[in-house]
Amino acid sequence: METLIQDIRYAVRTLRKNPGFALVAVLALTLGIGANTAIFTVLNAVLLKPLPYPDSGRLVFLSERAPQLEGMSISYPNFLDWRQQNNVFEHIGVYRREAFTLSMHDQPEQIVGAMVWADLFSALKVKPALGQLFSAEEDRPGGEPVVLLSYGLWLRGFGADPGIVGLKLNLSGKPYTVIGVMDADYAFPSRAEFWIPVGLRYSDPGWQSRGNHPGLYGIARMRSGITIEQARAEMDTIATRLEQQYPDSNSGARVSVNTMLDTFVRDIRPVLLVLVGAVAFVLLIACANVANLLLSRAAVRRKEVAIRGALGASRLRLVRQLLTESVLLAFAGSVLGLALALVGVKAIVAVSPNDIPRSREIGLDWRVLGFTLGIAVLTGIVFGIVPALQASRSAMSETLKDGGRGSTGGLRQRLRRVLVVAEVALSLILLIGAGLMIRSFYRVDPGFDVSNLLSVEVKLPRAKYPDAPSRVAFYRQLVERVASLPGVQASGIATGLPLGNNGNQTSFRVVGQPEPAPGHVPLTEVVYVSSDYFKAMSIPLIEGRTFDDHDTKDAPPVMIIDDSFAKRYWPGEDAIGKQVKFDSDAPPTTVVGIAGRVRMEGLYNDSGRVQAYFPSTATNWDNMTVVAKTSANPTSLTGAIRQAVISIDSDQPIYNARTVEQIRDESVAPRRLNMLLFGVFAAAALLLAVVGIYGVMSYSVAQRTHEIGIRMALGANHKDVLKLVLGQGIVLALTGVAIGLVGALIVTRWMQSLLFSVSALDPITFAAISFIMIAAALLACFVPARRALKVDPLTALRYE
Incomplete structure (x- = not known):
């Protein structure tokens, strides 16, 4: 214990003498450890903690399922x-x-x-x-x-x-x-x-x-x-x-029985696991960065290490002392990283509180503290062991004969280059992952125009509106009054909007076609809408007509289907006039129109089910969503719609007034959060990689001052020196990019479930990110290269 205390004191004194080195190392570790602690804090609360109910492992979630x-x-x-x-x-x-x-x-x-x-x-x-x-x-x-x-x-x-x-x-x-x-x-x-x-x-x-x-x-x-x-x-x-x-x-109906915890975290589990992989990469890059810094310091400290060895310190004792410094740096980084993680977690929850299950339970506990402590010790050993072994291997007799100038051998230089290549490769994999998510996020077409659309929900009390005629009359008046408001181009009502997973499906049978096999009855999404709904939502009516006042509950039933319905059940035929049965005792429903397909369940969820629309005048639903297409800011219309409702029924409130753009944003919020976090971690990895390349090239220029001076004395011009320095950096970058591309081809396959409309092997993303990585590497090499141009041949020769 006494020896350990001595090692800690010596490590503190040594680091205080080199505040610049200590600061850069601690900041790099703060990024790596902070990112890991933040994601673990979320993962701990969401996946690892039991639900807040007694003996929660016995709780199960029940639902029905069909083929x-x-x-x-x-x-x-x-x-x-x-x-x-x-x-x-x-x-x-x-x-x-x-x-x-x-x-x-x-x-x-x-x-x-x-x-x-x-x-x-x-x-x-x-x-x-x-x-x-x-x-x-x-x-x-x-x-x-x-x-x-x-x-x-x-x-x-x-x-x-x-x-x-x-x-x-x-x-x-x-x-x-x-x-x-x-x-x-x-x-x-x-x-x-x-x-x-x-x-x-x-x-x-x-x-x-x-x-x-x-x-x-x-x-x-x-x-x-x-x-x-x-x-x-x-x-x-x-x-x-x-x-x-x-x-x-x-x-074909069966019962799904799953643990309550698994059901509630099913969607976020793969997201968190991918993020765990991302922050692990960030930590590895940070470790490589600090290991590079320690290798640079080992060259300067060779004489110090050799003297301690000459005075009787064993190699094990020297390694332990150097590892103590590394672990001390890691502990400092973990303290700051924990603070950074707590701030980051609060920001994550604040930005997306409803998209993370069990968000109320996210916080600091013994698991998080234990994880942070463990990762501090582990990272201290990971980034410190190789520099410690390398430094302790110094030939003491040769170092003591040296004129006092620390030098680094070929092995140490190769190690530093390997570490930089690893940083570039890991950064490239993270950047490609982030790029794929960004492309996926912006590529999906919802099937309608979300701009300048306001939606407002209304639920009529059954005590006041007990039957279908009273409800139909209320909503007919409301649609007419909203349509007459200044700035409104079209308005309509629906039992559910796209991107909101309205959750209404029903089975059907196509008239004139063979009965489906038992357990394989097809399902369709069901939405009741008013006549101008398609116009308000900018959903194209491809063929046929929309609904009119004659399409009531007492009239022959009619429906509008989406184009996938027509193609699947009447390929190569005209679907207008075809009939479908939804109930064996009810008359068949006739297709009168074909509309474009929309993303019903969500922007990134597509069950593949066909879609069917029915006239709102033929239903007794008490809750409807009013949509209004405006020529100006749609939120400015909220008060006017509220007044339109009050003018019909002074006791009737509206709720969930929001733009359809907000509905779209809410439907993609979990993916946006995932994309943002992945992007932040990828940016941190890129920054660390650039710093690593800069550090290696700066050290290389400093070590080659004499060589550069001789070259310039023998006639080398600035262009030759620039090519020499940039060439060394670009070789490291290209090697890292090549290895990173191979790694990305393997790793990104695991991300396919998080992508939509983009392949995990998207060539555009791979090429663009590779270009960005190479450009960043060139930028990191440029400052050391300019410093090399300023070398004075006489000064360099005199220095040697």
Whole structure:
């Protein structure tokens, strides 16, 4: 221990004598360690920590699946059968997001919550902060309307009034009794501000249909000792039984059973793993950079090391002393890197709080501290071991005979060049990865014009608008009034907009074609729209007509399909006039128009399902999205649309007023965040590589001062000297680029799942990034090359 303390003291004194070297080394390590700690902090909270529920490893997520579709919502009758017939779950519940109008502070406000089965809370093992949870009597058709409030809504809307329990709230025109307030830490589903019993909706005809999937998803707690494989086998057995009982609605339907944690982090896991690889590259480049600096210092310190050896220090003792300096640098870099990581993580969460699952749990804990400590020790050894071994190998007798000038041997020069080549190669791989993501991000066409479009959501209370005619009349008036507003070029309504994954699909059969095989019934996306919707959204109508006032619920059913629908089911034929059946008991639906295909699920998600539009006048949906195409800034229209709604119904609020450009940005936010982070890390890697090349070339020029002086004395001109220095640098850069290209060809294949409309081997990206890397290397060589031009031959010869 005493020897270690001596080594630390000596290392501190040595580094204090060389503040410039110490500063550059610590800054490089701060970048590398900080980037790794930041990504690990996110990965730790999202992937490694258990969910914040007791014994969360037994929690599973339930959904339905069909041959063409994963992650379908659950049919309510199917759920009731699952609940009664399974023997593997201790508790099982379902939930569905729901929006209601709540009047607070004399203003109607749209709030988003969830309808849940009472057993969901038992599955999660959560308790309220005030009051009580739902009872089985309340969670049934005809039960008393009750509501649980979130802690945030209780604070924001009711001033944390402890007497809130028992108060009646008017939710969308219906009174609900507050029975409790959930704990401040409870947030499932995310951003929910209230919870009501799902059983209250079972009386709705749509919910009683086994073929309807009304946005319900399940959470269950497996019994003690039950594995997820056993749970899957049991649910498959139940699904097979239901398929035999109800072949029309359940043909091919199965149950997906996945751990709750895996379900919630499924989309972000590959992103985080790719980023882990990226920051590992940054750290390796930083280590190579600092190793280069240490090799340079080793040349200067050869005499010092030789003297210590001559005084009796063993080679092991010398290596340990030099490694102590390296680890000390790494610890300094880790302290600053931890601070940088905490700032970076806060920025990541602030920029994209809704796109990172479990973002509320991201923060410093013992795992993060342990990771930072471990990476500090590891990096100190990684970048310090080779310079330490090289320095301790010095021939002491030859060094002591030297006139006091540190010199570096051929091996040390080769090591430095190898390190620079490695930096260039690793940087190139990161830059190519970032370039692929950038090209992928900007290449996808949504299928419509997102500019100058405002969207506003409206949900009519069922108590006030109980039937389809009243809802259709309201929305018809609203579309007419919005269309007449100054600056509005076209307006329409829809049950869901593109890029938003409206989640509505239905099965169908093409009239006149063979029946599909069991379990292979095709699915189509379903959207109800008004006549001017296509004009407002700039979706091209390729053939046929749009909807008109005659397309009502009582008229023969009609539909508009996208061009992929026509090509898939009537190739080489005119699809206008063709018919499709959606229900065996209903009349066939006739195709009256063909529209262009749009990105329905998201800009980077394409299920390949065909798309079908139906007239909004033929549906009883209570919630619609209003879209308005404007000639000016669309956000300036929000107030006018609000007034148009109030002019029809003074108690009716609007919510989610936003431009369609914002919807597009939200749909790509996770990929944008990934692209930005990857770009930042690639830029850091490029900076470190440029610094590394600059350092090697500067040191090379300093070591070759005598040689350059002789060349100039013998007649070499500035051009010859420039070619000499730049040539050495460009050889290193080209070697690194060649190795990096091979590495990128291998590594980028793992990124294909993160790319869209761009190949992982895109030649344009590879060529452009290679050019940028070579140009940056030339720039790094230019300053040392100019310094070489200023060498005075007489001074150089006299120096030797």
